Amino acid sequence: xxxxAPVAFPDIQWLQLAPIIVVLGAAxxxxxxxxxxxxxxxxxxxxxxxxxALIVAFAIIVINAGTFQxxxxxxxxxxxxxxxxxxxxxxxxxxxxxxxxxxxxxxxxDAFAARASAMPGSEDERQFTARxxxxxxxxxxxxFCTGGMMLFLSANDLLLMFIGLEIMSLxxxxxxxxxxxxxxxxxxxxxxxxxxxxxxxxxxxxxxALIYGFAGTVSFGGIADAVVGQSQMSxxxxxxxxxxxxxxxxxVAAVPxxxxxxxxxxxxxxxxxxxxxxxxxxxxxGAFLRLMYVAFGGEAWEWRPAFWVVAILTxxxxxxxxxxxxxxxxxxxxxxxxxxxxLLLGVMAVTPDSLSASMFYxxxxxxxxxxxxxxxxxxxxxxxxxxxLDAWRGLGRTHPLLATxxxxxxxxxxxxxxxxxxxxxxxxxASSAAAGEGWLVLLAVIASAIAAFFYLRVVVIMFFSDxxxxxxxxxxxxxxxxxxxxVALIVTVVLxxxxxxxLNIADHADVFVR
Amino acid sequence: MNVYIPILTLAGLAALFACFSVTMxxxxxxxxxxxxxxxxxxxxxxxxPQPVGGGKFPVKYYLTAMMFIIFDIEIxxxxxxxxxxxxxGLFGFLAMLLFLVNLTIPYVYEWRRGxxxxx
Numbered sequence: 001x002x003x004x005a006p007v008a009f010p011d012i013q014w015l016q017l018a019p020i021i022v023v024l025g026a027a028x029x030x031x032x033x034x035x036x037x038x039x040x041x042x043x044x045x046x047x048x049x050x051x052x053a054l055i056v057a058f059a060i061i062v063i064n065a066g067t068f069q070x071x072x073x074x075x076x077x078x079x080x081x082x083x084x085x086x087x088x089x090x091x092x093x094x095x096x097x098x099x100x101x102x103x104x105x106x107x108x109x110d111a112f113a114a115r116a117s118a119m120p121g122s123e124d125e126r127q128f129t130a131r132x133x134x135x136x137x138x139x140x141x142x143x144f145c146t147g148g149m150m151l152f153l154s155a156n157d158l159l160l161m162f163i164g165l166e167i168m169s170l171x172x173x174x175x176x177x178x179x180x181x182x183x184x185x186x187x188x189x190x191x192x193x194x195x196x197x198x199x200x201x202x203x204x205x206x207x208x209a210l211i212y213g214f215a216g217t218v219s220f221g222g223i224a225d226a227v228v229g230q231s232q233m234s235x236x237x238x239x240x241x242x243x244x245x246x247x248x249x250x251x252v253a254a255v256p257x258x259x260x261x262x263x264x265x266x267x268x269x270x271x272x273x274x275x276x277x278x279x280x281x282x283x284x285x286g287a288f289l290r291l292m293y294v295a296f297g298g299e300a301w302e303w304r305p306a307f308w309v310v311a312i313l314t315x316x317x318x319x320x321x322x323x324x325x326x327x328x329x330x331x332x333x334x335x336x337x338x339x340x341x342x343l344l345l346g347v348m349a350v351t352p353d354s355l356s357a358s359m360f361y362x363x364x365x366x367x368x369x370x371x372x373x374x375x376x377x378x379x380x381x382x383x384x385x386x387x388x389l390d391a392w393r394g395l396g397r398t399h400p401l402l403a404t405x406x407x408x409x410x411x412x413x414x415x416x417x418x419x420x421x422x423x424x425x426x427x428x429x430a431s432s433a434a435a436g437e438g439w440l441v442l443l444a445v446i447a448s449a450i451a452a453f454f455y456l457r458v459v460v461i462m463f464f465s466d467x468x469x470x471x472x473x474x475x476x477x478x479x480x481x482x483x484x485x486x487v488a489l490i491v492t493v494v495l496x497x498x499x500x501x502x503l504n505i506a507d508h509a510d511v512f513v514r
Numbered sequence: 515m516n517v518y519i520p521i522l523t524l525a526g527l528a529a530l531f532a533c534f535s536v537t538m539x540x541x542x543x544x545x546x547x548x549x550x551x552x553x554x555x556x557x558x559x560x561x562x563p564q565p566v567g568g569g570k571f572p573v574k575y576y577l578t579a580m581m582f583i584i585f586d587i588e589i590x591x592x593x594x595x596x597x598x599x600x601x602x603g604l605f606g607f608l609a610m611l612l613f614l615v616n617l618t619i620p621y622v623y624e625w626r627r628g629x630x631x632x633x
Binding site (some may be wrong): 007009028031032034035036117133175233234235239327 | 516517518519520524531573598601602605606608616619620622625626627628
């Protein structure tokens with residue numbers, strides 16, 4: 001232990017990192033609010049803090065627009081893709097926070113358990129509910145998750161990426177188990193998500209270790225240099241790529257690592273499901289794109305064949321099994337699996353065009369998803385949400401506005417013209433075809449035609465079948481959920497009619513810094 | 515193709531090892547069964563059979579374990595920092611201070627929410 005020379009310390013670019021610091025800092029303050037604020041005022045303080053943090057973070061992201069640099073000694077990147085996708089994550093988070101606020105659709109409170117620790121069906125639980133307790137810890141958990149997503153997609157080395165991944169995932173495991181209704185299903189979802197998520201994290205870590213063994217560094221730039229400079233293929237590199245990809249495939253729910261998605265989506269409280277389907281997808285694909293483009297882009301010919309298989313399996317399995325679903329949340333889960341398959345086209349193309357197309361696709365998909373789940377929250381019976389498709393029969397006759405809104409979201413998922421989803425699919429498929437993946441695009445088009453069929457099946461159920469009994473029972477939401485649905489609707493339609501402004505932003509942000 | 519051979523070999527070895535150790539354990543392991551041996555865990559909470567309605571079990575296990583993790587992580591980073599305090603200088607000091615503040619937050623939360631009350 002000899003005293004060594006003073007260590008050189010990195011500059012910390014506070015302004016560039018500010019969006020992440022604001023969100024995570026607010027989350028830490030919210031934990032203190034939980035500790036010190038009286039129970040009655042907690043909820044309003046938490047909601048105020050959450051929205052303030054998200055809005056400030058979004059403002060700083062806008063101010064930082066055009067930044068193109070590595071920060072904190074190269075371990076994080078603040079560049080076009082990072083800022084664009086961080087903006088998408090924060091916007092999604094704002095919409096989801098509005099859904100989490102909703103207290104009017106359920107007579108006994110919000111979508112979360114009064115006390116998540118109370119035994120389901122116990123006397124304790126009944127009393128907590130009767131006293132109107134609310135679990136306000138959801139707000140710090142939600143902000144930690146959001147901060148983790150932002151860190152995950154701007155991480156420029158494997159260590160920080162893993163930390164971002166865990167900060168994102170751990171709060172989600174908890175939130176998944178906190179549903180107010182059908183608590184056993186919710187706890188089952190949390191358990192499955194946690195066990196499989198931890199398992200996939202282990203794959204990711206093992207992969208990171210092998211890559212470190214190969215390149216001697218964890219930074220993406222260093223790995224890219226080592227990949228280009230190698231004289232012959234290394235087993236360490238291949239094994240590392242495979243294991244890292246398994247971890248990422250799990251997070252984006254790509255086949256064959258998708259089995260958790262339907263169960264977890266179905267059991268989780270619906271606002272959390274919306275966040276999983278929208279936010280996690282954006283963050284995970286953001287990180288995945290950076291990993292494959294920056295670190296392993298020079299090696300694309302070696303890993304691309306595996307991606308062909310995974311992508312084809314993913315969009316076909318998502319589309320075909322989605323056809324057979326009778327539960328709306330499970331159907332949307334398979335829809336999100338199919339979308340993951342389409343987005344893999346963007347990951348494997350490794351061109352600037354496909355990067356900007358993927359980012360636009362992610363934005364449109366995330367916003368429409370939150371809107372769709374917002375509507376799912378409203379179709380209820382005495383025991384909570386009725387997610388069975390039978391309960392949606394005749395919705396178009398009894399509640400034409402709501403059914404039309406849901407139809408627009410579904411059409412956007414299906415990629416029908418005049419919706420944002422069409423522009424997203426079109427640009428993504430076009431860029432993929434330009435990158436020389438013509439036959440793969442052909443298969444993707446076939447899969448999206450199959451997927452369109454199951455979206456249209458729901459439209460038919462809503463508009464052209466007779467209501468069962470007294471028809472679907474629809475709760476009247478407060479302004480919060482209404483805002484989410486209306487904003488998501490406007491974005492979906494406007495980006496379908498006039499996409500150019502946002503497409504331009506994505507086009508200007510199509511290069512990763514390295 | 516040669517580069518794939520080490521990976522396949524590793525996968526084969528892993529499979530072989532798993533099969534070997536499970537098989538060998540059943541043949542060579544001592545079989546002295548008693549009540550404790552039949553339990554899923556030899557200490558801690560009995561996971562099964564559960565009493566009607568799930569029953570109750572002391573949550574203090576988990577609170578203590580969480581507290582242990584908070585301080586454990588603290589110590590893991592404090593020791594190396596203390597050893598290299600001189601060369602880490604002011605930056606290291608401030609970074610460690612920030613780290614300690616962040617670690618105190620969950621501790622304060624647990625304390626205020628009654629995690630330290632041993633009724």
